[in-house]
Each structure stands twice: as C-alpha cells, then as structure tokens.
Amino acid sequence: MNLTKVSIQQTFGQIAIQTQNASQEMHSQAAELSIKQPPGTLEISSPSGDLNIDSSAAWAALGKGPNLDWMSMIYSQSKGIALQGIARIVAEGHRMAQITNPQNPFAEIAKRDYRAPNPVQYTTAPSYTNVRISYQPYPAEITGVPHSVELQASSPQLDVQYNPGSVDIYMKQQNSIDIQVSQYDWYK
Template sequence: MLQPILQIRQTSALIGIDADPGSISITQPKADLSVNTTPGELTVQSYRPKLNVDQSRAWAAYHGGNMLEMNKRIYSGIQQLYLQGIARKVEQGNRMAQFFRPGNTIAEVYGTDTEPNSFPENRGPASYDNVDINIETTAPLINFRAAQVNLEVERHFPEIEFNRGKLDIYMQQYASIQFIPPEVNVQL
C-alpha cells in the first residue's frame, strides 16, 4: 500500500539590487599669473671735447701780434739800442782820448761808424712750437637702472563635484512555503 506523501514546496526569497555607480569630477582652473616688468634703463650723457688753440705767439712772430705786445717789444728794444749806442759813443770817446795811439784818429774812430742804427724787432721769436693746442675731455655720465619683474600669482582651489549613484534594494520574490497534502482517496 502506498503511503501518502506530503509535498512541501519552498521558494527562496530573491532580493533585487539596482545600483548605478556614483561619479566624481575634479577640475582645477589654471592659476592666474600676472607679470609686470619695468624695463631697465641705461642713459649715457657724453660731452664734446673742448679744443683750445692759442696761436698768439705765432701771430706775434708773423706780424708782431697785437699793438700792446708789439709796443712792449719796440720799447724794450729801443732801450737796448739806446744803451748800446751810449756804450759805443763812450768807447769812441775813450779811443779819441787816446788819439796819440796809432789807429785812433778821428777818421778811423768816426769814419768806420757808417752802419745805420737798426730799428728794434717788433715781431716775436719764430719757433716751431708757437701754437699751443690743448684738448679737454670730460668723462661721460653713465646711469643704469636695473629692470624689475613683479610676479603676482592667484591660485584657484579645485572644484569637486560628486554625483551619488543609485542603490535600490527590493524584494524581487518573497520566500514562501507551500504544503501540498496527499490525495486522499475516500472510497471506502
């Protein structure tokens, strides 16, 4: 005889999970850099050389120079000529005082004095070094200012964005137990 069998059916619970991952984005703007440069400056101030030429002694040698210098030379020359003339007359007088000596006759003493008295030189001495040249130079003024560089940096913090993901947990199927009784034949 067959024994009746009780059937038990069980279904497991199913959990459903729907997940979308989250996302993160990080951006960082570049830093702002500001560069200000003051250029260097170089100034040079130069001076022309000064040339001084003094040729007054050359002009005095050519034509006597200016009137004051020429008159001074003539005046001092006349004094010399006057003193030389007096000395010559004294010497002639001394010779005449000794007329008894041979060669001291009037004709010989005054007869040989036929050269005219010269006029004093009114020009200056001639020389190759009568022109004075003087050159004056001045050193240049040099000013230098170095260049300057100013840096300004403005930094920016990173920008972070986070988008949450989705996580849904649900019961896709509930657990169940089913008991199926055996068929009972009631025919008796």
Template sequence: MRQPEATVDIQTTPARLEIHTQQGHLSIDNTDWRDALGDGPHLEAMHRIYSTCKQIALQAIAKKVEDGNIMAAIHTRRNAIAELAVESTNDVDNFQFMYMGDASYDNIDIRYQPATVHIQVQQGQVDMDVQVNRPEIQYYRGKLDIYLSDYPSVEIIPPQVNLKI
C-alpha cells in the first residue's frame, strides 16, 4: 500500500504598504529672551517706563517730604543739611527705569507639531489549490504473510554487589 504526495498549487499576491508623511514643524520664539536682555521691542520698553513713572514720581515726592521733615526738626539739634548732603551722594541708584523684561528660564517658547503619517495597507492573499492523490492499494486475495521481527523476551541484569567488608 502506498499513497503519492498531494499536488499543491500555490498562488500568492504580495501585501502592499504605502506610507505618506508630511514634515513636522518646529517654531522657536525668543522675543521674551531678547526683551529680558534689553533688546526687545521699543514700544514695550517705552510702555514699561511710562507705567513706572507714576510710582517713581510718588517716591520722589515722598523723599522730598521726608527731607523737609528732617530739615523742619530743628529741636533735634542735629545738622540736617549735612546729613541730607551725605545721603544725596548715596541716592544715585534710587530712581531707575526698568525697561527690560523679566529674566526667566522660560523665556524661549518652543513649539513642535509632529508630522502626520498616513499608512495604507493592502493585504496580501494566498490561493492554494490542493489535490489529494488516492492511495494505491495492491493485494492478492488469500495470500497472507505473518511474521515477527523480534521474538518477545525479557532480560534482567542484577546490579553488582560489593562483597568487601
């Protein structure tokens, strides 16, 4: 009895993958950084100076009133004019305009738009045509051959016994 191998016909269609991408976009805005260095937009610097002028004027008026109160206190027996002259040499940095922006670690704005990716997949296909071949059987009626390839037997091998005492 024997059976020939099956006949197989395989047709494949390969899968197809298409990927389309657009470039990502990186934008860096350093206007706040330049403004903190004093190299920012001119109009913003003027606006800062303008908005602090009222406060500086009020501080100057308060300083004049304080100086007048010191000079009016004749009963303290101190030299008010000399004290004010010494103090005026130290007041050079009292009234400064801050026209620069705030210094910060977050002065540079970085924005990134990732790329868009379009993926199209066409699946592949496998077509199989299998033809099974029938077994080929040849026999002769009335003929029977029975035989044994090995006769049944059991062999027992005992372990060695150590007789040394």
C-alpha cells in the first residue's frame, strides 16, 4: 500500500525596527547680575522738654511768699485758734469754779498766760517736698527715607541645536509555507 506523505514547513516572517534617537544640545553663557543698594537716609531730631520748677511753697514755708497767700494762711488758722481759746476759757472757768480745790487756780492761770506761746503759725514746716519739679519730655522725631535696590541683569542668548531621530522598519525575513507531497511506503 502506497500512501502519500504530506510535508509542511513554515517560515515565520520577521520585522526589523532600527531607531536612531533624537538629540538636543543647549549652550548658554552665564548671566551677569549687578545689585546696588544705596544706604537709606535717617534723620532724628529730639526737641527739648519742658522743665517747670514751682518754689512758691518753699518761699511760703520761709515766710517770704506773696502777701495775699501769707494773710490767707493766717486767716485760715483764725477759726481754730478762736475755738481753742474758747475751750481754754471754759476749762479755766471750771477750775476756778471748784471751791474745794486746795490749789490756787487764779495764780496758775496768771502764771501760764505770761508763758503762753503765740498760736498763730506765720510759716509752714520746711521740707524738700515744698519745691515741685515737673518735666514734660517730647518724643523724638524720626524720619527715614529708604532707597530702592538697583538691579541690572544681562541674559545671554541661548544656543539650541536639535537633531531629529529616525525609525526604519523593514522585513528581515519573509514568511513562507512549503508544502510537499511525496510517496510513502508503509512497509519500508
């Protein structure tokens, strides 16, 4: 018996891709920058303050103040002096009214009247607080004038070169099918 033999051989196709990358070149020189800062102007003025010295209380304490102030000081004491005098007279009257008192109140009262100090105060107590000092300062006047920064920049030209890439596509191996029919001897 003779049989036919079929032989099939296949070759695959191959596609080849070849690329060349793009390239880019940039060249630039360094930029130049110039910065100038002029100093600002500052003006400070300080006005003199006011110094006030009031020594009228010190002169009054020495009895050398204005006549009206001196008379007002004496007048303001008169009511108190009168009330003290009335109180003293009442107390002396009570002492003289005591008949059973073994002492002699009349002699003691007469003796004391000669030695009695003057109740009117013509001066006040001297003290360092009699002179009043006040000082009024004025704030300092500050005027500032800033100056702006001066910038100068020079930027050089940028040199750019571009080389485009490429892509090549081609068939490296063609596809094919080979079919062959031959006689086949089974017993061979």
